[in-house]
Amino acid sequence: MVLANENFHPVIIFLIVIGVFAVIAILAFILYRVLTPKLKDENKEKKTEADYAKEELDRILQPVEDEEVAKEISDYQQNDDESEEEIEENADKKEDK
Numbered sequence: 001m002v003l004a005n006e007n008f009h010p011v012i013i014f015l016i017v018i019g020v021f022a023v024i025a026i027l028a029f030i031l032y033r034v035l036t037p038k039l040k041d042e043n044k045e046k047k048t049e050a051d052y053a054k055e056e057l058d059r060i061l062q063p064v065e066d067e068e069v070a071k072e073i074s075d076y077q078q079n080d081d082e083s084e085e086e087i088e089e090n091a092d093k094k095e096d097k
Contacts, residue, residue, distance in 0.1 A: 064070045
């Protein structure tokens, strides 16, 4: 028998075991590299930063249920938009001078 041979040392057995594990690891790595891009691309839509920001805001912010408060918020946003337009117009006038 091979294992009973005097020249067949435990070091050789150890090297064979290490070699088998190395082959298994290499095969696992190759399978991982081949299959990973396919798994990532399946059923995945490309999202922009705006999409991520909207999802995060929807997750954090709660909808306003009180109608009076919602009206005040929308009025405030409209006034804010108008004031931004006035600031831009004033900046254009200053640049013209």
